[in-house]
Amino acid sequence: MPHISKIQKVDKLAETIKNAQHIVLVQFGSTSHQKFETLRKALKSAVKTEKKPLLQVVKNSLFKKAAQKAHKGTLADDRVLVGTTAILTIPAGPIDKPDSWEGVLPVFYRAATEENQLAFKIGIIDGVVYRADQLAQLAQLPSREELYAKLVGFLYAPQRRTVTALRYGMMKLVRVLQAKSSVTN
Numbered sequence: 715m716p717h718i719s720k721i722q723k724v725d726k727l728a729e730t731i732k733n734a735q736h737i738v739l740v741q742f743g744s745t746s747h748q749k750f751e752t753l754r755k756a757l758k759s760a761v762k763t764e765k766k767p768l769l770q771v772v773k774n775s776l777f778k779k780a781a782q783k784a785h786k787g788t789l790a791d792d793r794v795l796v797g798t799t800a801i802l803t804i805p806a807g808p809i810d811k812p813d814s815w816e817g818v819l820p821v822f823y824r825a826a827t828e829e830n831q832l833a834f835k836i837g838i839i840d841g842v843v844y845r846a847d848q849l850a851q852l853a854q855l856p857s858r859e860e861l862y863a864k865l866v867g868f869l870y871a872p873q874r875r876t877v878t879a880l881r882y883g884m885m886k887l888v889r890v891l892q893a894k895s896s897v898t899n
Contacts, residue, residue, distance in 0.1 A: 720776065723776055724776050724779045724780045724783065725780075725783075727772065727776060727777060727780035727801075728779075728780040728781075728783040728784040729784075730768070730780075730801075730803055731780055731781060731784035731786055731789075731801075731803070732784045732785075734803035734804065734805065735804060735805055735840070736803070736804035736805075736815045736818075736837070736838065736839045736840065737786070737789065737801065737802070737803055737804075737837060737838045738801075738802040738804070738819070738822075738834065738835075738836075738837035738838075738839075738849060739777075739789060739794060739795075739799055739800070739801055739802075739834075739835040739836050739837065740769075740799070740800050740801075740802055740822065740826075740832060740833065740834055740835055741797055741798060741799065741800075741831075741832065741833045741834075741835055742771070742798050742799075742800050742831060742832055743797070743798055743831030743832065743833075744798075744831055745829055745831045745832060749825075749829060750769075753769065753821075753822070753825050753832075754769050756821050756825065757769055757802070757818055757821055757822065760817035760818050760820075760821045768801075768802070768803045769800055769801075769802050770800060770801055770803075771798070771799070771800045772799055772800065772801050774795040774796075774799055777789075777790070777795065777799060777801065778790040778792075778795055786838065788836075788838070788843050789836060789838065791836070794835050794836045799835065802818070802822065802837075804818050815839055815852075816855075816857055816858060817857075819849065819852055819853035820853045820854070822834075822853065823850060823853035823854065833846060834846040834849040834850055834853075836849075837849050839852065
């Protein structure tokens with residue numbers, strides 16, 4: 715019979731999984747406690763909302779039960795729950811900036827590239843299941859603001875070139891006329 719404290723841990727973890735907008739399972743290997751805490755602080759500072767992302771170490775067997783209880787069975791795959799596992803829960807962002815994962819995933823990805831003991835395992839972002847390689851691709855995407863800036867620049871460029879071309883032709887004509895008038899004088 716399971717101990718009461720383990721049942722409470724599973725219940726609490728299941729509630730965390732249910733309430734999280736985005737869930738990512740990560741491998742943390744033999745990462746030092748100091749680096750793990752530094753990563754936690756960096757993840758929390760990546761989000762500008764009251765609710766902060768939570769990175770917590772979980773026992774695979776307890777997580778499997780909690781995921782099944784929270785009806786997130788895709789996360790409870792035995793092929794994924796191998797080795798050391800931590801769960802990264804990312805709360806939903808505010809209405810004006812709904813995708814809080816945009817700031818969190820790149821921070822973890824940068825830490826994973828520096829510390830080869832860290833890696834993505836699997837995740838659910840906006841209800842869609844992503845494998846480790848797909849999460850890495852998401853983490854490398856430019857931010858929404860950066861994409862907007864590129865789009866505006868892309869849309870503005872043809873108009874700018876047209877104006878420049880028209881000005882250049884006018885300026886060339888003015889110079890030719892000035893040169894012609896100076897020769898005749």
